[in-house]
Amino acid sequence: xxxxxxxxxxxxxxxxxxxxxxxxxxxxxxxxxxxxxxxxxxxxxxxxxxxxxxxxxxxxxxxxxxxxxxxxxxxxxxxxxxxxxxxxxxxxxxxxxxxxxxxxxxxxxxxx
Amino acid sequence: xxxxxxxxxxxxxxxxxxxxxxxxxxxxxxxxxxxxxxxxxxxxxxxxxxxxxxxxxxxxxxxxxxxxxxxxxxxxxxxxxxxxxxxxxxxxxxxxxxxxxxxxxxxxxxxxxxx
Numbered sequence: 001x002x003x004x005x006x007x008x009x010x011x012x013x014x015x016x017x018x019x020x021x022x023x024x025x026x027x028x029x030x031x032x033x034x035x036x037x038x039x040x041x042x043x044x045x046x047x048x049x050x051x052x053x054x055x056x057x058x059x060x061x062x063x064x065x066x067x068x069x070x071x072x073x074x075x076x077x078x079x080x081x082x083x084x085x086x087x088x089x090x091x092x093x094x095x096x097x098x099x100x101x102x103x104x105x106x107x108x109x110x111x112x
Numbered sequence: 113x114x115x116x117x118x119x120x121x122x123x124x125x126x127x128x129x130x131x132x133x134x135x136x137x138x139x140x141x142x143x144x145x146x147x148x149x150x151x152x153x154x155x156x157x158x159x160x161x162x163x164x165x166x167x168x169x170x171x172x173x174x175x176x177x178x179x180x181x182x183x184x185x186x187x188x189x190x191x192x193x194x195x196x197x198x199x200x201x202x203x204x205x206x207x208x209x210x211x212x213x214x215x216x217x218x219x220x221x222x223x224x225x226x227x
Contacts, residue, residue: 034215043118043205043221089155098209098216099146102156 002027002094004103012109019077021106023090028071030092034100035064035075038087047088048075080110114140116208118219125196125226133191133222135206141186142208146216147179150203159204162189196226 003026013019023033032051036044048057048064050073056065063076073090087107091100115138125131135145143164148156160181161169168181178200180192193200205221 032215036218041203041223044218046215046218049215091156093216098207099158099161100156100207100216101158102148104155 002030002092002101004090004092004101006088006090006103006106008106009104010107010109012111013080015080015082015110015112017080017110019080019108021075021077021088021090021108023073023075023103025071025073025092025101025103027094028068029094030068031095033064033066033073033090033092035062035073036089036091038089038105040087044089077108080108082110082112084108085110114138114208114210114217116206116217116219118206118222120222121220122223123225125224127197127226128195130192130194131196131224133193133204133206133224135189135191135208135219137187137208137217140208140211142189143186145183145189145206145208147181147189147191148205148207150205156205160191162191162206164189193224196224198226200224201226 005024007022034049035047050057050066061078066073087105089105090103117136119134145162147159149159150156159174162181162183164183170176183189206219207216
């Protein structure tokens with residue numbers, strides 16, 4: 001059974017810092033991995049999608065890497081801003097059918 | 113990107129009543145949709161897979177008679193929480209895969225509170 005773990009569970013930093021959020025999964029046989037952002041009481045915003053054949057994806061200040069063989073992904077946030085405060089979730093798709101297994105989440109607080 | 117609309121965004125109901133949540137794919141057809149549940153301070157857990165024109169597939173531990181899923185068309189799936197109890201209070205969210213199956217699109221979620 002696929003299990004997805006995220007470290008740290010919570011993170012509090014001052015504005016401007018560069019951050020690394022970690023995601024690990026137990027079964028390396030994944031189709032793709034997605035990083036999401038969830039604001040309190042809200043739905044999910046997709047941030048980055050990495051196909052299993054890819055090593056990284058970038059969007060603005062965000063960069064996500066994938067090391068499928070070791071079962072790890074990292075989300076790098078450059079020059080963090082208070083607006084980045086949210087819970088960040090990673091999720092893997094065991095097949096190409098997009099039935100996702102979510103990680104435990106990292107709650108990020110960026111203070112001004 | 114594709115849009116998935118979920119309604120209502122929040123609902124409060126009395127214990128023992130039933131609540132229906134709708135999930136629509138607005139600009140694409142979805143033969144499959146997924147329903148997730150998120151309890152406070154926990155991550156999202158898959159409840160069931162909704163299949164257009166056939167029965168839903170439920171994950172282990174999810175009561176199919178309590179969480180009725182209907183996928184009557186290629187753009188609409190509904191989740192009905194029957195005889196709701198306070199322990200059913202949760203955040204429910206649906207998703208639909210893109211036609212290419214390369215990514216999933218999520219609805220806005222429904223916050224259910226049973227009093």
